[in-house]
Amino acid sequence: MTTEVMLPSTSASPTARQVWTRARGIALAVVLLLAAAVVIAVIRSDTRHGELDPRSVDPQGSRALAELLADRGVSTRVVTTLDGARAAAAPDTTLLVALPDLLTPRQQIRLHSATAHSGGRTVLIAPGGSSVEKLAPGVTADPATSLDSTLPPDCRLPAARRAGTADTGGTRYTTTRLGADECYRSERLATLLRIPETSGDGDTVVLGAPDILFNDRLDKEGNASLALQLLGSRPHLVWYLPSLSDNSAADTGDQKGFFDLLPSGWRWGTLQLFVAAALAAFWRARRLGPLVPEKLPVAIRASETVEGRARLYRKANARDRAAAALRSTTRTRLAPLVGVPVAQAHAPEALLPALSAHLHGDGQALQPLLFGPPPGDDAALIALADQLDALEREVRRP
Numbered sequence: 001m002t003t004e005v006m007l008p009s010t011s012a013s014p015t016a017r018q019v020w021t022r023a024r025g026i027a028l029a030v031v032l033l034l035a036a037a038v039v040i041a042v043i044r045s046d047t048r049h050g051e052l053d054p055r056s057v058d059p060q061g062s063r064a065l066a067e068l069l070a071d072r073g074v075s076t077r078v079v080t081t082l083d084g085a086r087a088a089a090a091p092d093t094t095l096l097v098a099l100p101d102l103l104t105p106r107q108q109i110r111l112h113s114a115t116a117h118s119g120g121r122t123v124l125i126a127p128g129g130s131s132v133e134k135l136a137p138g139v140t141a142d143p144a145t146s147l148d149s150t151l152p153p154d155c156r157l158p159a160a161r162r163a164g165t166a167d168t169g170g171t172r173y174t175t176t177r178l179g180a181d182e183c184y185r186s187e188r189l190a191t192l193l194r195i196p197e198t199s200g201d202g203d204t205v206v207l208g209a210p211d212i213l214f215n216d217r218l219d220k221e222g223n224a225s226l227a228l229q230l231l232g233s234r235p236h237l238v239w240y241l242p243s244l245s246d247n248s249a250a251d252t253g254d255q256k257g258f259f260d261l262l263p264s265g266w267r268w269g270t271l272q273l274f275v276a277a278a279l280a281a282f283w284r285a286r287r288l289g290p291l292v293p294e295k296l297p298v299a300i301r302a303s304e305t306v307e308g309r310a311r312l313y314r315k316a317n318a319r320d321r322a323a324a325a326l327r328s329t330t331r332t333r334l335a336p337l338v339g340v341p342v343a344q345a346h347a348p349e350a351l352l353p354a355l356s357a358h359l360h361g362d363g364q365a366l367q368p369l370l371f372g373p374p375p376g377d378d379a380a381l382i383a384l385a386d387q388l389d390a391l392e393r394e395v396r397r398p
Contacts (some may be wrong), residue, residue, distance in 0.1 A: 029280065033132055039122040052098040052125065052210055054078060054239050062239075065227055068218075074232045080243040082107050088238035091119030091201070094231055095238050098210075100127040102242040108134040119202040119398035121233060125210045126171050136195060136204050142172040146186035149211065155183035157194055159229035168192050170209025184208075205230055301371055319381050321373035327370055330388045337395050358395060366391070 019151050050056025054076050066076045070229035081086050082103070089095055095115060097103075098109035103111065115122045124132065129141040146169035160166075160183040172189035174183070182190035191208035207230075212223035231237055313322045328346065335345035338354040345351055348371050355366055369391065375381040 026284075033276070052213060053241060057215065060214050062213045062215065064215045064218050065213055065224075065231070066239075068228060069232055069237060072228065074235060074237050076237045076239055076387075078239045078241060080241050081246045082111060082242075085238065085240040086114035087117035088236075088240075089120055089122075090236075091232050093118075093236040093238055093391050094121040094123060094234045095240060096123040096125065096231060097127075097135070097240045097242075098125050098243050100124050100131045102244075103131065105130070105134060107242075111135065112137070115204070116201070117200065118199065119197075119200045121203055121205065121230075122263055123205045123207065123230060125207050125213070126369065127206065128171070132173065132206060136175075136193075136206055138177040139173050139193060139195065139206055139372055142174065142189055144172070145170055146172055146189075146191055146208065147208065151184040151186055151191060154185050155181055155190075157181040157183050157192075159226060160184065160192065163226035163229065166222045166226045167211035167217055167220060168209055168226075172208060173206055196331065209384065251268060283344045319376075319378070321382055323352045323374045323381060326385055326388055330392060331370055333392060335394055355395070377390075 050058040051062040052060070052062055055063045055078065057063045069076055077088075079088060085095060085097070094344075097111070100108065105277045108131060122135075124135055127141065128142070131140050132139045149169035150165055150166050151169050153163065155161075159180075165299055166184065168184040168191040169186055169193060172186055172191055173190060175192050175193055175195065177195050179196050181192075181194040183192040183194070186189060193206040194203055194204070196203045211217045212227045218227065262358050310322070313319075331345045331351060332342060334340075334355065335342050335351060338358045340351050340354045348367065351370070352364065352366055356364075369384075369387055375384050
């Protein structure tokens with residue numbers, strides 16, 4: 001009957017508690033990072049759900065405005081394709097483009113060609129620099145946004161004068177078009193432009209911020225009055241919500257690539273992940289420069305050191321290194337006993353003749369034992385250790 005001997009844990013075989021102690025910092029950082037990502041995703045999904053959708057009752061939806069327009073006899077219809085928006089352009093229709101920056105340049109050009117001489121009204125909600133140049137030629141967006149969100153009308157446009165102060169502060173615009181109404185100025189730049197067509201009764205309205213359309217902002221300042229006048233001048237309102245599933249871009253060879261479909265902040269997010277990974281690597285490798293020797297706080301028994309090194313040798317299957325260490329140590333201890341300097345303990349021509357004279361034997365017979373090849377297996381390594389011990393005892397014998 002054999003009994004299994006349980007060896008004590010050493011540095012070569014850490015316990016589960018030791019593993020947890022070493023890894024808990026990284027684990028905690030990963031959990032916090034995932035939790036922060038989930039919280040940010042939830043917050044962003046809540047705030048952007050139904051944004052500028054006339055069917056949505058969320059704070060940033062526009063259902064309240066659609067209901068007020070319906071009470072005044074204005075019908076509201078939602079379209080999500082470019083073809084639907086182009087077909088809706090007519091003298092008795094107001095076309096509202098909710099998110100013009102989502103359109104590709106080719107889509108923006110096609111939309112403008114359909115609305116330029118339609119005789120109706122086109123309302124662009126906060127278009128960026130590249131978008132507004134194609135949807136409303138002659139208009140330029142200023143890179144700096146307005147510092148104030150609530151602004152006075154400061155123009156002669158009847159709708160703006162009747163509405164009074166409104167939350168139009170956002171993107172600011174300049175125009176070279178003659179006859180344009182520039183309203184709600186912020187530092188001399190307009191946040192609302194009305195550009196009449198060169199022929200006919202149609203016009204284009206460029207609005208710097210969508211706040212006056214939101215459910216939770218409609219009852220503030222003159223937002224409701226301004227929104228109703230801008231969108232209720234004609235009996236029909238077509239609310240264009242650009243969609244990524246719109247195939248009109250594919251028909252014209254202007255497909256978006258994979259990176260175009262990612263949110264605009266993905267580059268910053270990726271950079272933050274790289275910075276976090278670099279900081280984590282620096283934290284784990286924070287020992288800089290050469291190692292500094294210091295006294296251990298406790299004494300470690302020699303047997304534990306030997307056992308630990310032996311376990312490392314065995315784990316690496318390094319019998320050659322183990323045998324070399326055993327032979328080197330034995331030669332170092334034998335040399336003074338037979339009158340050989342320690343500096344020459346590893347020279348066969350110096351050590352072997354001295355051992356032969358001390359033992360009254362053939363020194364060449366000790367050549368394989370002290371300077372031979374590494375053992376081929378663990379049994380041969382154990383036999384080598386026993387033979388070296390026996391040789392040392394024999395030399396030390398009086």
